[in-house]
Amino acid sequence: MTGPALSRLDALTSWNADWAGLRVAVLGLAATGFSVADTLAELRAEVLVVTETADEEHARLIPVIGASLLETPLSEAPRELVDFAPDVVVASPGFSPSHPVIAWAREAGIPLWGDIELAWRVRDKVVRPDGTPAEWILITGTNGKTTTTNLTASMLVAGGLRAAPCGNIGVPILDAVRDPAGFDVLVVELSSHQLWYLGLTDGPGAPVPLASVCLNLADDHLEWHGSAEAYRDAKAVVYRHTTTACVYSKADEATLRMVEEAEVTEGARAIGFDLGIPGPSDLGVVEGILADRAFVENRRTSAAEITTIDALRERDLAAPHMVRNILAAAALSLSAGIAHAAVRDALAGFSPDPHRIQVVGRSGGITWIDDSKATNPHAAVASLTAHPGAIWIVGGLFKGVDIGALVADHGARTKAAIVIGADRAPVRDAFARHAPGVPLYEVDDAQTEDVMARAVELADAVARSGDVVLLAPAAASFDQFRTYGERGDRFARAVADRIEKGSAHGDGEDAGAH
Structure with a gap:
C-alpha cells in the first residue's frame, strides 16, 4: 500500500x-x-x-x-x-x-x-495538567514481567505520581489510555508477541518510552516466533527510542547486547542491575544492602541505600529472583524522578504475585509451594534452586522448548518427580538421560479433570516431614487448564483438601514409581 x-x-x-x-x-x-x-x-x-x-x-x-x-x-x-x-x-x-x-x-x-501501536498513536486522549500525555515505561523479559510491572507502578505511586500497570498484565493498554482519570506514567508489560508487531513499524506509531527493560532472556514461545533468534529480536524492540534509562541485567549478557545494539534517543543511559556489588550507573547488593549507584549525585564515589535483604525477608521478598525484580523496578521508577524513600515505602506494602513460589499449605512437616507461574524451564530455575530435594510436579505444554537442560541441572537433586500434562514424553526422556535414579510418577490423561488432586495424592505418598512439594511445571498450562492461575488454584485446593482429610502427613503408602 x-x-x-x-x-x-x-x-x-x-x-x-x-x-x-x-x-x-x-x-x-x-x-x-x-x-x-x-x-x-x-x-x-x-x-x-x-x-x-x-x-x-x-x-x-x-x-x-x-x-x-x-x-x-x-x-x-x-x-x-x-x-x-x-x-x-x-x-x-x-x-x-x-x-x-x-x-x-x-x-x-x-x-x-498491534494494540500497542494504536495506543501510542492515541495516547493524548487524556493529558496531564501541562498538556502532555502520560510517559511510558516498557517492561519485558522471559520471566518476572508481571512482578516487576506491579513493583514499578507501586513505587511510582508511592512517589506521588499517578501510575497504572497495563498491557500484557491483564489491563489492555487502550483501556488505560482512555481512562478519564488520566495518568502521569503508564507501566506497560509487553509480551514478545506484542513486541513483534511493534517491530513492524519504526514510524509515527513507534513508542518513545521514558525507560525500558528486558529482564532476562531464555528460549520461550519458539512455536510462535519460529526461532530463538526471532524471539530475541522481538524482545530487543523494547529498548528502541528510549529517552532516559535502558535497564538491563548484568547477569544476562543477551540483554546488554540488546541495549548496545538499540537505536535509542540521544542521552539515554544504560543502567545495569544484578546481585553483585554495583559499579557506577548500576544497582546491586553490598553486604546485604540493595544499593543504587546510578541515580545519585556523584555515582563514582557514592551510593544510596534502597533497602536491606533483612527487610525484604520480613516481607517474603528476599528470594534472589525477587531481589533482581526489585532492583530492576527501582531503576525504572528512579528514572522517573522519584525518591529512594518512595521505593522503600512501596516495598513495605508490597506482596508477591500469586502462583510465584507461594506457600499454599503446611502440614505434618511438609511444605506445599505453588510456582504455577513457572510456565517455561527458565522460570522454574528460581524455585528449584531455592528448594533442592523437592518433590517436583512438572509438565504441561513446552511450546517447542527443550526441558533437557533444566532436568540436567536440577533433576538429580529432586526427591521425586510427578509428571503432568500433555507433553509427558519429553520429561520422561530427560529424566532417563540426566537423572535416571529419581523416582518418576505420571498423572495420565484419564485424570485430566482431577489432575491436581491426583498429583497431590502421589506427592503426599512420597513426602515425609521436612520435605517440600513444589509445583513448578516449567511449561504452559493450556493443555489442561485455562490459565496458569487456574492451574495454581486447583493445586492449592487439592492441597487444602488433602490436609483437611488428614492425609498430608508424610507417612503414606508406596505410590508405585516407574
Missing part, C-alpha cells in the same frame, strides 16, 4: 486526528481485541472484527459500539475480509507471524498494527 492511504496513516498520531471512515480489520475478540474495536469505533473508524470464536458478551457488544463482527474459520483469509479491503489490520497478539490471515495481509501490503 502506497500513496494517499499510507500518508493518511502517517497523519494518525493523535486522538484528535481524523480517524473517521478509516477501514480497520481487527483480528481477535478477547480482551485486547475488544479494547481495539471499542477504541476505533469511538474514533468513528469503520471496524470489522474477524475471529474464529467470540464469547457471548463481547459478541453482543460489538454491534452496540458500532462495529461489525465476522465469526468464521481462519484457515485462510475469508472472502468477507478480502472484500472489506481494510486500510490497516490491527491484530491481537495471539495471531502469529505464520497465521494465514497475517500472511495474507503482509502479501497484500496492508499495514499491520
Whole structure:
C-alpha cells in the first residue's frame, strides 16, 4: 500500500486526528481485541472484527459500539475480509507471524498494527495538567514481567505520581489510555508477541518510552516466533527510542547486547542491575544492602541505600529472583524522578504475585509451594534452586522448548518427580538421560479433570516431614487448564483438601514409581 492511504496513516498520531471512515480489520475478540474495536469505533473508524470464536458478551457488544463482527474459520483469509479491503489490520497478539490471515495481509501490503501501536498513536486522549500525555515505561523479559510491572507502578505511586500497570498484565493498554482519570506514567508489560508487531513499524506509531527493560532472556514461545533468534529480536524492540534509562541485567549478557545494539534517543543511559556489588550507573547488593549507584549525585564515589535483604525477608521478598525484580523496578521508577524513600515505602506494602513460589499449605512437616507461574524451564530455575530435594510436579505444554537442560541441572537433586500434562514424553526422556535414579510418577490423561488432586495424592505418598512439594511445571498450562492461575488454584485446593482429610502427613503408602 502506497500513496494517499499510507500518508493518511502517517497523519494518525493523535486522538484528535481524523480517524473517521478509516477501514480497520481487527483480528481477535478477547480482551485486547475488544479494547481495539471499542477504541476505533469511538474514533468513528469503520471496524470489522474477524475471529474464529467470540464469547457471548463481547459478541453482543460489538454491534452496540458500532462495529461489525465476522465469526468464521481462519484457515485462510475469508472472502468477507478480502472484500472489506481494510486500510490497516490491527491484530491481537495471539495471531502469529505464520497465521494465514497475517500472511495474507503482509502479501497484500496492508499495514499491520498491534494494540500497542494504536495506543501510542492515541495516547493524548487524556493529558496531564501541562498538556502532555502520560510517559511510558516498557517492561519485558522471559520471566518476572508481571512482578516487576506491579513493583514499578507501586513505587511510582508511592512517589506521588499517578501510575497504572497495563498491557500484557491483564489491563489492555487502550483501556488505560482512555481512562478519564488520566495518568502521569503508564507501566506497560509487553509480551514478545506484542513486541513483534511493534517491530513492524519504526514510524509515527513507534513508542518513545521514558525507560525500558528486558529482564532476562531464555528460549520461550519458539512455536510462535519460529526461532530463538526471532524471539530475541522481538524482545530487543523494547529498548528502541528510549529517552532516559535502558535497564538491563548484568547477569544476562543477551540483554546488554540488546541495549548496545538499540537505536535509542540521544542521552539515554544504560543502567545495569544484578546481585553483585554495583559499579557506577548500576544497582546491586553490598553486604546485604540493595544499593543504587546510578541515580545519585556523584555515582563514582557514592551510593544510596534502597533497602536491606533483612527487610525484604520480613516481607517474603528476599528470594534472589525477587531481589533482581526489585532492583530492576527501582531503576525504572528512579528514572522517573522519584525518591529512594518512595521505593522503600512501596516495598513495605508490597506482596508477591500469586502462583510465584507461594506457600499454599503446611502440614505434618511438609511444605506445599505453588510456582504455577513457572510456565517455561527458565522460570522454574528460581524455585528449584531455592528448594533442592523437592518433590517436583512438572509438565504441561513446552511450546517447542527443550526441558533437557533444566532436568540436567536440577533433576538429580529432586526427591521425586510427578509428571503432568500433555507433553509427558519429553520429561520422561530427560529424566532417563540426566537423572535416571529419581523416582518418576505420571498423572495420565484419564485424570485430566482431577489432575491436581491426583498429583497431590502421589506427592503426599512420597513426602515425609521436612520435605517440600513444589509445583513448578516449567511449561504452559493450556493443555489442561485455562490459565496458569487456574492451574495454581486447583493445586492449592487439592492441597487444602488433602490436609483437611488428614492425609498430608508424610507417612503414606508406596505410590508405585516407574
